[in-house]
Amino acid sequence: MSDPADRATQARLREAAGRALVYAYAPYSRFPVAAAVLGASGRVFTGVNVENASYGLTICAERSAVVAAVAAGERRLGACATTSRRGSSVPCGACRQVLGEFMAAEAPVWYVVDGTPASLRLGDLLPHAFDVPAGDRQGDASSSPPSSPSR
Secondary structure (H helix, E strand, C coil): CCEEEEHHHHHHHHHHHHHHHHHECCCCCCCEEEEEEEECCEEEEECCCCCCCCHHCCCCCCHHHHHHHHHCCCCCEEEEEEEEEECCCCCHHHHHHHHHHHHHHCCCCEECCEEEHHHEEEHHHHHCCCCCHHHHHCCCCCCCCCCCCCC
């Protein structure tokens, strides 16, 4: 990671995730996590884990950030960074798959392992991602969002 642009992007996303960490809702695990993703527009979107008493309804920080980006009209993401107060913030399998829907395999994912910054390309984190042929998708990453919500 000698590219200055990559270092600047990494710092920007790590800082954004760090600022968002205070908003994590983790009363059950007591393991707050935050994430930041970079949209193709250059905008940064953050997300936090939001736990639920019905554990299966919990949403991870990475998916929360992706949902925020998509809700704002982004369809392509260029990078992701995660952080936590302790332990590791490596994206789980579900988050890797969701990131893979909007990020290229070459996109960097920055995370923390026992307090030490680390990174891998998304394709290395998720080497055999499930995919649907682009022609079979409706509203895929190559399509533009509507100019205004239709609600």
